[in-house]
Amino acid sequence: MRLRFKWGSQMQHNEIVTDKCSAAGPLQIDYAMLARLIVGLLAIAAIGYVWHDGVPVLLTASVVYAMPKSRPWCVRLGLALIAALVALFVLRMWPSVMAASNVSESASDSCLLSCLIAIPLIAAAVILVVPRSAEKAMRVVTMVTMLALFGLSARLLVPMGRGFHFNQDIVWLARFGIHYHVALDGISLWLVLLTTFTLPIAAYASFGSIHTRIKEWCFSLLLLEAALIGAFVAIDLFLFYVFWELMLIPMYIMIGVWGGSDRIRAAIKFFLYTMFGSVLMLAAILYLAYMYSKLNGTPSFDYFELQRVMLPRNVQIWLWGAFTLSFIIKVPMFPVHTWLPDAHTEAPTAGSVILAAVMLKLGTYGYLRFSMGLFPEASAEFAAVLAGMAVVGGILYGALCAWRQGDVKRLVAYSSVAHLGYVMLGLFAATPASLEGAVLQMVNHGISTGALFLLVGVIYDRRHTRQLSEFGGLAKVMPVYATLFIIATVASIGLPGTNGFIGEFMVITGTYVSHKLGYFNGIQAAGAAVGVILGALYMLTAVQKMFFGPITHAENKSLQDLNGRELLSLAPLVAMIFVMGVAPGIFIDQIRGATSRTLDVYQSRLAAHPGPRYFEGVPHLIARQADAPIAIGTPSGDGATAEKRD
């Protein structure tokens, strides 16, 4: 008797699959297998207790062993490697281990960030010369580059502290004070890692469903990766703007070429919305740099130099507005969010994953780094209003809209609006916990929404529809898929123990104690907490419509469960959902220093220029931020000198 109990009753067509992949022998060996499993787990625990480094090796071996033999060996090995990498990551990054470690950046690492940007660009150039027919070669080049990049980015994991690391400053256009200046702190660390982590997953998953114009596809992916990393590490505002615009193009192409039926409209909408904000930001950057050169005599686009420009309120508001509009379009926040559902719905799966997981974070990151860093007074002045918009227009409105969507991808897109509402609320509240929570929530959202988009892509590849009404009862035919979808769902609705909870909790509790939101902190924290109810409402409704109930459509009766490629691309995301849920300290410890530095700068500027009219005098330069990294033309210690006016 060969029984393999799957979810629900045994379907006959499934029986064939089951028999083929059933690894369990007759029932009498059950106990032996159980014994092996338990002994294996105990052995891992015991050996891990005395010899931490052995855990990844043991995990690799045991996952290969314990996976069903029906899966091809490469899938088993791949999953085993993923398990080992996750274990290695946790062991190395454990807060106490990290605190005791003497890992630090070496001199040779100074060009690490440049390597991270340059390698995908070089690979993209290589793709251009590979013959169009050599599709496999192009895929291999892309995957190898991205995985190498991921491996390389692991070197960024040094104890972050308050400061910037991997600082590199090269004069680019001397006449305009434009430098190629990149550096990394605890805020951008995880976003860069999120990029190098998500992109290979998205690329790998996409190779299963994208079969046309592989050359352009690989080129776009690599270009996008370089632009995303560049935008997260750029310290020079001009450089930032270059990367910011650069990433638009590959994404525009990805939506427009490989997208759904209405792709052209969605791509144009995406491009126009983002571009509208960007040009305003460019104007603001140029004005700011112009002011600086007028005040200082020498031009500069360096973030820490431009931060010194103290502008009167009427000017600051406009510049802040230009930056912020650009960022909240990217986030996106109500009322400029409608490009997102369209772009997501039409984008290919990998495009959606990258868009949701990484690109949207540019908006939140930009607000934290640039709007709050360059214009603290203006940010504080509008924090209460914008926080209200984040709660009502983002968390609540986004969730309500999500509930009403019939297209599951659109639903996930609206859920992004709601989740990023939490991030923005955390930034506006500006307390230590809310800022850390917001940065963590950026990463969380990347992981769990990335997983959700991948999962939606899986069903779309099989059924070529995303309408909830077309599904129902899928848990019976696709049990593994259903399980992973439910895990991603609970992460998305913020169940404690998964990553979503940590960010939401820190943001909500941090918001309540904030003094930056007028008297609205209480009601905004409570409003954000209501979002938790609505989150469960729309996600569980979708889950019920997709997976539960009887199978109403005949096409759904013979769907295949996850294949090896899909399993491999989802596994790291699911693993990270739990790692971030139970040991968020790994992440928070690195974020903490950078957010506290950002907050200190923010607070001290606000303390020096109290609202509501904060500053109406003549523009002048103030001292350079104490923790700023060394840049060309600004010897270290310059920040300590007194205020100088020209």
Add this chain to the structure above:
Amino acid sequence: MELAAFFPNNNFSLIGVILALPLIGAFINGVWGARLGKPAVRLMALSSVGLSFIASLFAFCALHRASEALGHGEHQGAARLSWLAWEWMHTNGGQFLQTVPVELKFSIDALSGVMMLVVTGVGFLIHLYATSYMANDPGFARFFAYLNLFVFSMLVLILGDNLPVLFIGWEGVGLCSYLLIGFWFDKTENASAGKKAFIANRIGDFGLLCAMFLLASSTGALDWAGIARGAVSLVNPSEGAQIHIWPIANAHYTGWLQFLQPTHPITITAATAVGLALLLGCTGKSAQLPLYVWLPDAMAGPTPVSALIHAATMVTAGVYLICRLSFVFVLSPAVMALVACIGIATALLAASIALVQNDIKKVLAYSTVSQLGFMFLGVGVGAFVAGFFHVFTHAFFKACLFLGAGSVIHAMHSRVHDDVASQDMRNMGGLRKYMPITFWTFVAATAAIIGFPFTSGFFSKDEILFKAFVNHSVSPYKTELAARGVEVWEAPTWFGPMLYTLGVIAATMTAFYMVRALVLTFFGEFRGWSIGRASEAQHGHDLESAEKAGHVHGHGHVHGSEAHDDLTLPGDAPHESPWAITLPLVVLGAAALFAGVLNMAPFHFEPLGHWLDPVFEQALHGSVELRGGAEHAEALMWPLAGGGVAAFFVGTALAYWVYVMRNGEPAHRLATALPRVYRFLVDKWRVDEFYNATIIATTEALATMANAFDKWVVDGILAKLTALIVAGFGSFLRAFQNGVVNTYAAFMVVGGAAIGWFMIVPHPEVVIKAEGAAQMVEATTGPGYTYRWDADGDGLIDDEQFSDRSKVTVQVEPGAKKTIRLEVKNAFGITRSKEIQIAGPDAPAVQMGLANAAQ
């Protein structure tokens, strides 16, 4: 002893073992269950919970020893064994926004120790029961994976040392409940019931989240000890520490909104706010008004789930949380009174619905809601020990009742093959003969729940009723607050007697509906013969649904052969269940009868009470006054117990008269005489319909509106309008690019003229720079510009002639302002002037340009 040396009190890692065992069970059964096969899954599931129970026993002994070591003196502190896994995260709170660490820390004290034993012990029995009950279900491994995961989550809930860790378990049990209610997910109703449960619980979780940020902000801590230390700041009556309710966000209403502006802002103390928020959480999880509606629907899950999750353990989490944070609740007598009111109202409402239900599981479900109401009543009047004791006894007798009902349904199903019909008590009757063990254990548990004297339910329920009568909640800081002129609300004197009276009425109803259920199920003649034949014949045509229904079949032999092969014959007679089902029944039945000895208040034998005293020491310090003094209350104990006994006698006798002596005929007559009341009760007070029509409909309408707004206003009007403006500009400008040379030439002329005029007219612009104390004003240069100034601000031009003097130095007093004037003449002899306002060094410099007409 070695064990103590191995597990010190402050690093009691045995907790890790207790927690890890069910988790490993869930993991192995969930991931490999399909390949392990049923026997190994059963072994894994049972051994993980069983070993966890044994480890809990060890831990309990260690706790006992630790509390002995502390001694039995007056100031005996609460013994506590704790284990810190690692720091989880942190947040900010307290007076100075200090860091509030949130650790993954677990602890066992007297309260959680008892709960831990109940969860693992009762949990083990129910696991054992389920191995037989679910034996033929295709989702066997999945079921036990969920069930083990539930035990793990419940243990996290109980053992968590701070509110967020408790919240992990709190949501974890909610998730398991969701998954298990919808276990047979191919039926839409089951999946919907699961979703309903999860969302109702989420509404409660909203309250808990609010409580967490309020507590972190007011007390600066989230762990039990820290909250206890900072609890006094929750009653701080000063303006800043209070929670403002109205006007929202301290807004100031003027004009026609004046009527919204109160004379004084309406505030509540943080203690009240925290209490209300926690209470919302507790009503969600413990199925109290207004969030109880999910529990009756949750009976869609398999019966062992109803027993374990929706009767014995998870639903008592709310009561547990109130006990755990009792020292916060007592700070606000208003919240305490509200807890009691919610408890008694729920007890009455649910009992009245249970009177008329015919589905045996529905009766038990409403009975659970009603009993949970009693527990709330207990903790709401400050009788934490009594409330918790009822949790304890209820775990036994209600688990026993549910498992007995499961045994009955199981037997019925093998006869009638219909999910609904096999739970309907109208089809049962006379089962006493066929299933004696189930019958006797059911009787024992019924005796306990209806308060048969000296059974466990008698002691726990009577203690609650007695305390409801004599206890009077007051603020423990009454005198201190009175000294500052702050008055704290207290319940009126009739409040206690009212609670007592209503409690006795609810207890009477309990006795009535439970005896009714007992009689309908086990007495009289079996009424299921005819149903069996009909439904079997019907089943013959629908093989697939019969296969689906196979999940409840306990016996392979009934399932496969007779049921489908020969459809003309009636199925087997109902028969007793196998040992794996009856053994848990016997153990739980015995506990239902005798667990009362642990806390026999009327006999002054209260080991459980003494055991729990240290936990509630802080809460009960000055927060409860006894009506008429301690002696008076003491004297009332036996007379008040009479009320409970009377409730038992009246309810039982009435049910006996109606359903045994008159065979249900008076009930029918009453139902026909009062059809509307009857329908109202059968329809469960139409609360679901009410919610559907109000809250759910509102939310749906909001969502529809939001979606329409998004589609038509944001994406329609806003985006389209912008596009239209841009397109309009484009069309306008396109008109100039018409390719006609004449037009271009005309525009060139106009443009050239404009530029020429700009060149001809001089532009007086200045740049102001600080130069020491003085300020230098420098005019911009231009073709042939000459200047003259009014630098002293007297309104008169200083020089007669225009000169090359492009700069002047102006001295302005600090804080003062001065208006100077500049006139510029260019090579064409055209003059323009400008007034410049210059502020002193300290005042903000405002540059105000007023371009005047040419002179």
